[in-house]
Amino acid sequence: MFIMDRSIMADGETSAEEKRRWTGPPEAQELEERMTCLRLLFEDAADDRILARRELGAAADEFLLRLTTRQQALTREYSRLANLKRPLDLSGMTEADRAAEAERLREEKLQKARQLQDQGDMSGARECEGLARIIDFDVKQGGEYLNSICCVGNIYTFDHTEESPVGPMRFTNRPWQDKMCVNCASINILSVKIACSDIDFPIQVYGTVVARDCIDYKCVYLFRRDNDHCQLISSNEESLILTGPKRGLALWYGADYVQTDLWVKDRQGHCKQFSKGIVRIPGTANQVFDKCEPETVSLATRLSTVDVTYDVVECAVEATVAAEVTQGEFFGAMTAHTTRSKRRIVLFDSQVGGDKCHGIEVTPRWNGGHEFVLTLGDATICVKVTWSMVDPRL
Known part of the structure; x- marks a missing residue:
């Protein structure tokens, strides 16, 4: 599954989910309440100064001096508490x-939650x-921090x-003229790499990488392996072998997300959590489409840093590619790319290299499909490309 740019065809197609900082020792909440009280007292003192000058005139000098001293003491106490709230050193x-x-x-x-329930606040x-x-x-x-999406209805x-x-x-x-359809942008996930590992390469990786888009924010698998079928990663130049997404990912005004839950298995068979978290890909309201260059977002958690490289396709159509070897045997790889971006997306790889390369250009469409036959040596391959709009709604 990959996404084509439909606009080319016209010519010829913190919120809560942001990571949050640990604010210090367990008594941080109490310190925060004390600092809030100090702020209110400071504001009251300032109001008293204004009132005193307005109503008492020159006789207010002594009172103003006491207020100034009070403000200075409040400022020193506020600074002391603020220093207590500095993030702790978590390196050990x-x-x-x-x-x-x-x-x-x-x-x-x-x-x-139990306290709110006792107070009758069931929603909270x-x-x-x-x-x-x-x-x-x-x-x-x-x-x-939050290791999964929180901007959902319930x-x-x-x-x-x-x-x-x-x-x-x-x-x-x-029919693409159907006004019930809302065509939108989409993203192609080009690669997911282990950019940095706290464990020396090579490593055996398993687990899941999923995409979540605005259609329903549920899991669309990009990578999924159990601990009996790990992928061996020899360096940070190697990508995880992606087997998804199974459909076009709609990118509308909100955002899309890529979430990891990866593990590593050592030579003794012991498993450790390698990456767990979520990265955000901003929606069309925050995107500029003048350039068609891949972008990379990084997620540093647990024992690794994972890089997700993607490109955004404006006014996208979904291309579903099916290939059947009808005669002979095929060894090699099948890739695809869009008109605007030449970055190739691997659709199939037998992991046996070939010495010939054959390509077919297909003009994107709103719907329908194309079917053609490739002859590669002794192999005959029937390829079918089926088109669909990318609509953000269910």
């Missing part, structure tokens, strides 16, 4: 420490319970592991 934190802190944060959220209680499922702690994230009922039921070719048989 062990994995056990990290896991314990993550569990403490989850329990804290659940405790807050359910939101806290939903956040408790995805709140996490990681030194590389600066402390507390975080309490949202299943973060559910696969999107929406498939490809939704509008293949619908």
Whole structure:
């Protein structure tokens, strides 16, 4: 599955999810409340100064001196408390420490949910319970952060592991003039690489990488392997072998996301969490389409930094490619690229290189499809390309 630029064809196609900082020792909340009180007292003192000069005139000098002294004392106390709230040095934190802190944060959220429930605030209680499922702690994230998406309609009922039921070719048989369709931008995920590893290469990687788009924000798998089928990564130049997405990813006014839950298995068979978190790809409201250059977003968590490289296609159409070897055997790779970006997307790779390269240009369409036959040596391959609009709505 890859995305073509439909505009070329016309010529001839923190919020809550942002990472959050750990603010210091357990008494940080109490310090915050004291600092808020100090701010209010400081403002009251300033108001008293104005009132005194207005009503008492020259007789207010002594009173103003006391107020000035009071303000200075408040300022010193505020600065002292602010220094206590500086982020701690987390560099010596062990994995056990990290896991314990993550569990403490989850329990804290659940405790807050119980308090809100006792107060009759069921909406707030359910939101806290939903956040408790995805709140996490990681030194590389600066402390507390969310490891999955939270900008969903109801975080309490949202299943973060559910696969999107929406498939490809939704509008293949619908006339493109149909006003019920809303064509939008899309993204092609070009590669997912382990840019940096705290464990020496080579490494055996398994787990999942999923995309979440504005159609339903459910899992669209890009990479999925269990610990019996790890991928061997020998260097940071190698990409994970992506097997998705299964459909075009709609990029509308919000944002799309790529989420990792990767593990490594050592030679003794022990498993460690390698990457867990989520990166944001901004929607069309924040995109500039003058250039067609790939962009890379990075996610530093656990034992690695993962780079996700993608490009945005404006006014996109979805191309679903099916290939069948009808005669002989085929060894080699099949790739595709869009008109605007020549960065090739691997559709199939037998991991056996060939010495010949054959290419076919196909003009993008709103719907319908193309079918053609390739002859490569002794092999005959029937290739079918099916087109569909990319609509952000269900």
